[in-house]
Amino acid sequence: MTKQNVVPAEAVAAITAAAAVASSSPLYPYPPPRSFQKKYLSQLDFAGGRIGTWVESMKASSPTHTKAVGAIGVPVDEQSAAWIMRHPSALTKFEQIMSASKGKQIVMFLDYDGTLSPIVEDPDSAFMTDAMRAAVRNVARYFPTAIVTGRCLEKVIDFVGLTELYYAGSHGMDIKGPAKPRHTKAKAKSVLFQPAREFLPMIDGVYRSLLERTKSTAGAKVENNKFCVSVHFRCVDEKSWGALIEQVRSVLKEYPKLRLTQGRKVLEIRPTIKWDKGKALEFLLESLGFADCKDVMPVYIGDDRTDEDAFKVLRDRGQGLGILVSKFPKETNATYSLQEPTEVKDFLVRLVEWKRPTMKALSKV
Numbered sequence: 001m002t003k004q005n006v007v008p009a010e011a012v013a014a015i016t017a018a019a020a021v022a023s024s025s026p027l028y029p030y031p032p033p034r035s036f037q038k039k040y041l042s043q044l045d046f047a048g049g050r051i052g053t054w055v056e057s058m059k060a061s062s063p064t065h066t067k068a069v070g071a072i073g074v075p076v077d078e079q080s081a082a083w084i085m086r087h088p089s090a091l092t093k094f095e096q097i098m099s100a101s102k103g104k105q106i107v108m109f110l111d112y113d114g115t116l117s118p119i120v121e122d123p124d125s126a127f128m129t130d131a132m133r134a135a136v137r138n139v140a141r142y143f144p145t146a147i148v149t150g151r152c153l154e155k156v157i158d159f160v161g162l163t164e165l166y167y168a169g170s171h172g173m174d175i176k177g178p179a180k181p182r183h184t185k186a187k188a189k190s191v192l193f194q195p196a197r198e199f200l201p202m203i204d205g206v207y208r209s210l211l212e213r214t215k216s217t218a219g220a221k222v223e224n225n226k227f228c229v230s231v232h233f234r235c236v237d238e239k240s241w242g243a244l245i246e247q248v249r250s251v252l253k254e255y256p257k258l259r260l261t262q263g264r265k266v267l268e269i270r271p272t273i274k275w276d277k278g279k280a281l282e283f284l285l286e287s288l289g290f291a292d293c294k295d296v297m298p299v300y301i302g303d304d305r306t307d308e309d310a311f312k313v314l315r316d317r318g319q320g321l322g323i324l325v326s327k328f329p330k331e332t333n334a335t336y337s338l339q340e341p342t343e344v345k346d347f348l349v350r351l352v353e354w355k356r357p358t359m360k361a362l363s364k365v
């Protein structure tokens with residue numbers, strides 16, 4: 001492999017990490033001043049210590065770190081109040097959201113981890129509650145509903161256990177619709193799509209290498225998500241984060257067609273193809289027959305950096321709305337916020353309560 005082949009992955013890693021630090025730094029109010037972003041980004045570019053850059057980014061993505069440090073001269077409470085003004089609670093603004101949806105078909109997109117299930121130490125134990133499952137089931141009765149996740153399709157279907165939903169696993173690279181769709185329009189297509197199928201053997205190879213290379217780091221957990229690999233560092237001592245990122249990057253040098261990104265307490269390795277949760281949202285809208293439809297209101301709820309691609313698609317379309325799940329101020333393209341999965345459940349329950357009388361009235365006509 002030539003050195004040239006290594007450059008794109010390195011460049012992507014540096015840019016991703018730099019953007020993450022600049023956008024998530026707890027040291028400044030949100031969003032950070034442009035002058036700060038410019039200065040800090042250039043410092044990172046020339047820092048040379050890329051491992052340090054990644055570790056800083058990993059710290060910045062940790063809610064506990066964000067909570068601990070306030071902005072310089074700005075109390076944490078004031079930061080939160082200013083942020084919530086810009087991204088109000090979707091529960092508080094529920095009526096306003098519903099009046100904006102009048103005459104439009106709501107289509108629901110839900111992330112899984114940290115949105116429908118709490119973030120837990122063992123990713124294999126990220127179960128959703130029965131109450132949440134019931135809420136999602138009821139929402140799917142009235143609205144087309146999709147789960148969009150970094151998890152592999154099989155695992156998230158197993159966790160959610162509802163056959164009537166659309167699922168987009170592996171950050172949207174593995175999409176599957178229900179066997180008997182309820183809400184499809186006449187021009188809807190059958191939903192089954194794997195844009196990165198050719199990468200499957202490569203992902204399997206990198207998964208095995210990462211398992212081997214990271215086994216000396218206590219607490220590291222490597223997960224094969226079929227079209228991407230996750231390295232969870234939630235249970236890794238912070239002192240070992242540098243060693244872990246070094247191990248991951250040493251493996252990735254052999255895989256120039258894969259890139260490294262970061263989510264909440266997780267490093268993610270995925271194909272370099274231009275496909276993300278935002279593209280998955282657009283694909284699903286098109287498949288459902290809403291490609292050029294003005295009377296559709298997509299609602300996307302997620303908690304992670306990877307969900308920002310979907311929030312951005314909605315902003316750019318000027319259609320629908322993004323809801324970020326976060327207890328702490330974060331730079332985001334979402335319009336509204338919810339604090340935690342229990343609030344997501346409350347929002348879903350209210351959505352059904354709002355829709356049910358309308359449907360009953362229609363059935364009497």
Ligand SMILES: [Mg+2]
Pocket residue numbers: 111112113114115302303304
């Ligand atoms: Mg999530």
